[in-house]
Amino acid sequence: MSNNMSAGEAYGKAEAKAENAVGAVKDTANQAADKAADAADMNEGQAQLRKEEATGILQQTGEQVASIAQGAYEGVKNTLGVGENQKN
Template identity: 80%
Template structure:
């Protein structure tokens, strides 16, 4: 094998390796884009659900406070109709 042939083979191998690296990088980029899109969708869904969750939590706090208030009134005998 001559020096020219060896150089040509080395060049071909380098091009193949570079192509494989590009393919791997493109696959990784595609996966990253897919993951980002999925995360954005989940974030949007959570953003849309948040007001409802906050409303429910607020109602639960009000109900618990009312229950505690009524419990204290009953314990002290305040507000009972006789």
């Protein structure tokens, strides 16, 4: 039974880390949006450039967080023996 509790704990911890990562991305998005709003005070060309840069950074960050979260999820599944490679 303690193995099930350990498995549940591992899954819960991985899920919490993934949620924290998503929260960090949302915080980064809000900060980027604030910077974009500040950039609106600049001339139009500079503001557009800053907006595009912020968008690119957010997209890269989101992709990295998604990849990290997916890796953590797959690791937990494999640890618990429920991954695709464990079905045999």
